[in-house]
Amino acid sequence: MTARLGSRSLRTRLLVFITAVLVCVCAALALTTAFAQRAYLMGNLDDRVSDAVERNAGGAALHPELTRDLTFLNEGGQPAGMLAARIDGNGDILSAAVVTQDAPPRSLTAAQTDALKGIAPNGSPDTRTVPGLGTYRVAALDAGGIRVVTGLPMDDVLDMIGDLVEVEAAVAAVGLTVAGCVCAVVIRRQLRPLGRVAATAVEVSHAPLGHGQVTGLTRVPERDTDPGSEAGQVGAALNRMIDHVETSLAQRQHSEEQVRRSEERMRRFLADASHELRTPLASIAGYAELMNRGTDRIEPGLAWRRVNAESARMRSLVEDLLLLARLDEGRPLQSAEVDMAALVAEAVWDARAAGAAHLWQLELDLDGPALVLGDEARLHQVVANLLANARVHTPAGTTVTATVGVTAAACVIRVHDDGPGIPAELLPAVFERFTRADSSRTRAGVLEGGSGLGLAIVAAITTAHGGRIDVQSRPGRTEFTLELPVAELPAAGTAMRARTAPV
Known part of the structure; x- marks a missing residue:
């Protein structure tokens, strides 16, 4: 819920920001267009006013003795709504009239005339509001002592500018609405992955x-x-x-x-x-x-x-x-070059002396010297413990075979017997300390049976030498496999013939 609210709040803020930017852009465009259009229309109107005042001044100059003459308003081509006035040297209005549609010019009232006072006769356009007629753009011109005021209505220009602003406002409103909808859809689509990321973070935060x-x-x-x-x-x-x-x-x-x-x-x-x-x-x-x-x-x-x-x-x-x-x-243990073939042979002889009731065999399957780097005394203890384990936990007459072999990377020693085997439930813990066999591998006696540390010592010494020990057992065959890294690669041409011999 928090992730959704956070994503929604971000989406709202983005939408508001983008909408505000679009509003500012549209307003700037509308104002710029309106001002440009107004300046153009006003410039055009001022040009028409200047032309009209010059034309009217020329018409008044035809009868300079008639200081109140406005007959030039009767000339053809005068636009309806145009007003004109004659002023004296003091700026007072002598006469004033406005052109009407399909009728003679109509004289201005006193209030309308007062709206035309104070216009400098320099030809510059000015804006005046004439009561009853509306807003006018007027200009006064002095042509050889003849002063004429002429004005044209601004209502058409103002109406056009107003219509333009309304159209631009409507277009901007529609554009903003469309742009807002499009932005909302785009922002929503773009923020969906962020919402899923936030939801994932929330779910992980709830994990124990x-x-x-x-x-x-x-x-x-x-x-x-x-x-x-x-x-x-x-x-x-x-x-x-x-x-x-x-x-x-x-x-x-x-x-x-x-x-x-x-x-x-x-x-x-x-x-x-x-x-x-x-x-x-x-x-x-x-x-x-x-x-x-x-x-x-x-x-x-x-x-x-x-x-x-x-x-x-x-x-x-x-x-x-x-x-x-x-x-x-x-x-660290002592490290020296140890001949495992000789070491295993000595251990087998020692085991034969301790267990004459068993049949002991030694097999050598060597393609070169069985040399390893290690502590000779501890390696002898490993082999002796494996042979003692076979002697103690098997009945008289059992055949125990020790095999020594060499591969490209390891010296492999196997000790197997044809005794009753190790119970399956005991195999996973056979190298743990104080592990005892059940009745199927009953110890020969308290003193001979040891304390249950023999195989644990075998595993520890083997690991310390960088080797590994494994056991497989079933009734009639139990085999311990010891692998130790060789000291050097076997030399070519030094292969020994494999042999099996009773000891």
């Missing part, structure tokens, strides 16, 4: 920008964003502003969501860490209490072994937490 959905804000239609018009420029600028506002709000909402998720992860992390640390601490406290009492319910050597085992478990958990904290802070 402080909360909720911040995308999909109303935009100015494309037809109203033509840069060739002022309204289009305003519409395009408003669309850019809306885009900026929407982007800023989306970024703020994303940041708030990230903060909320980070806080949720932190709370869950602290709860899980507290739970993990509470168990070994309670065990250590229990065994220490038994040893302090000196009871014979437990052998001191066994108690010390359990205390050492739980301490080692706590130390491993704390080290894992510290490592994740360092990686979260973005602390």
Whole structure:
């Protein structure tokens, strides 16, 4: 409603302004025409008066002894309504008459004669109002001592000027009406885009920008964003502003969501860490209490072994937490050239020693050296954690295969097994901290099972090296795929034959 009123007010102001300009222009044209026409008609009348007074003076000069003679008015060609008078040297009227239609000249009355007094005999036209006859243009001329006054009526000229003004006023009124209607239509059409822009701005101002959905804000239609018009420029600028506002709000909402998720992860992390640390601490406290009492319910050597085992478990958990904290802070890792083929082979040998009940295989499919730049100890930890995950969560007799390959841009390491697989509902969170498998991948024991940080450490170290980790799983096949950027392109002619060998 506000946008409509604003647009209507602007339209009204424009229409009033344009109408005022047109009125001024029409008035100026009408006045100029009227004055020009009046000057022309008056000039023509003055010429006729001058000719008439000269002719009458010539007629009076034929009888100079007759000082009151007006017989020249009887001559043919004298226009009806023309008046003439004879004056003496003092300017007094001696005789005066007016030419009538189809009748002899009629003498003027005393009041009419008085209207002709005081005219200088220099031939200059003057305007006088003669009672009963109207307005006259008169002139007096002295020709050899003979002074004659002659006048012609102005009513025809004044009527013509009045008619001209009326016609111009009528034409101007019609023109203003037509122009006003045309201007109103044009202004209305030209301001429609501006009205739609204003309506869009009002609609955006009513959107709940402080909360909720911040995308999909109303935009100015494309037809109203033509840069060739002022309204289009305003519409395009408003669309850019809306885009900026929407982007800023989306970024703020994303940041708030990230903060909320980070806080949720932190709370869950602290709860899980507290739970993990509470168990070994309670065990250590229990065994220490038994040893302090000196009871014979437990052998001191066994108690010390359990205390050492739980301490080692706590130390491993704390080290894992510290490592994740360092990686979260973005602390730089050591960088050196690492041969991933040799590193994976060593990790497979170590896994075989820890899990002799499994069948371990190593596959090398290399077209060149499997060299990456990174922290050798952390990369070894990544491969070791993947192999340990396969060993701990699969039954005895499972085949675990580690494959090393090289592409043009990455060194690819795959660890797959033919165990029972990871539950589908667990796959999206398998790399999150303290994620535990269900009974289908039951851990071998409390000490071997770890704290649920192994795969989280794998993902963090991989990301820190600019790589990526992925997992696919179904019953009978679970495969982790690790990709790391290569240190250099493989050299030509150094291809190694692919082989598969039990370790």
